[in-house]
Amino acid sequence: MIIVNIGHVRQLTLNRPARRNALDGTSIDELGQELQQADRDPAVRAIVVSGAPPAFCSGSDLKELSTMSIQEMCDSESETARVARSIAGLSKPVIAAVEGFALGGGFVLAISCDVVVTASNTRWHLPEVPNGWLPPWGLQALLARVGPVRARLLTWAADPIDGTEAHRLGVADYVSQPGLADQQAISLAKRLAELPPDAIASTKRFFEPFVTLDGERLDNLASCHFASNCEGGAAQAIFSKFKVKS
Template identity: 85%
Template sequence: MLSRPERRNALDGTSIAELEHALQQADRDPAVRAIVLSGAPPAFCSGSDLKELATMSIQEMCDSESDTARVARSIAGMSKPVIAAVEGFALGGGFVLAISCDIVVSATDVRWHLPEVPNGWLPPWGLQALLARVGPVRARLLTWAADAMNGIEAHRLGVADYLSDPGAADQTALALAQRLAALPPDAVASTKRFFEPFVSLDGERLDNEASRHFARNCEGGAAQHIFSKFKVKS
């Protein structure tokens, strides 16, 4: 579980390291057959922690986001299915982390949104996961972030795979996990390995390309204005 409720489960260096460790540990444990990733209330994840990023140079920001990208990409290569249980909202990096999971369960009232372009920069990682789910034309439109969408619309577009009532995403995800856990584990792992190239095709290269765009965008006035709001005033 992502557990920084005071920061709406925003992704910082510590939480990403903890998530990587938890995923690796679960994947190595033969008693674990399926994994559910959720967020402590009130939300799944509000994205990258801009308060932390605002303290960094542009290169340090790119390095930090690359670490997050690597962890998100690693989900496709795991031997166990990973299910995102999404409540409240999934914004920016939280949106992309959720769709990097094998299965996405969304409550109907979840707010899904990619706010990066309005903030002044291209999302620096994870766009391959969006491409795999909705195709390039729809992915481009969602990345332009014209409108936030609820869980019902996310499900219609293929961003989410299953819907639940508000407050029931965890239960729905756990029920799916139990169904997958009851299947022969070698066959489940083989299924992930077979489909991995189609799901994550060229993901690392695309993340590196997005990171270069991100770095250039962060030099611009719109991005600098956003980051200035999160810097600690002396």
């Protein structure tokens, strides 16, 4: 992970470009630790999460998951879910800067942030259902942003959407020109960092129950469906492909 301080803004950049910034156990642990450390640092008043080119994040690392039992996969995904849910409980605003693509867990990690800035040409997609399983965590974040009917359609993932459509649907809050999402996210973070920090924290605390409503229980329910789906032929075929490549 690349960590840069820009005034009162701390930028955390996922940095596994060879794996398209896929989330493995090490990277999600590091992200969780760095988010907590930034939240405790009085010099930090806003946080930006971005990804090293070519993308924001391609989701969970299927190459790593393919080496695990189904229970181990559920445990790993539950830890990723915990880190994503923790963002709503931080005292400081967290802004996702999304370029390239946000797929699967990368899509949900981005929308778990308080504010999402997307480039207009970013590819947003939840490929889990086509792969054979329900996304195992984070669907409450999608529900909070777009409502249940639209969330269901996006989860079925019939069609990817670009950043312009993501903004129109409410998946993202701001849309930038290609290549400028980081710049726009940092500019917004600087403006938020200038506001009284106690009032910023109080605002997050007030809205947290509405944003994360029943999130942990729903993640556990999704994990059960995920485990069942992973026993099916479609899912096993996907994981077999990654086992061959390893």
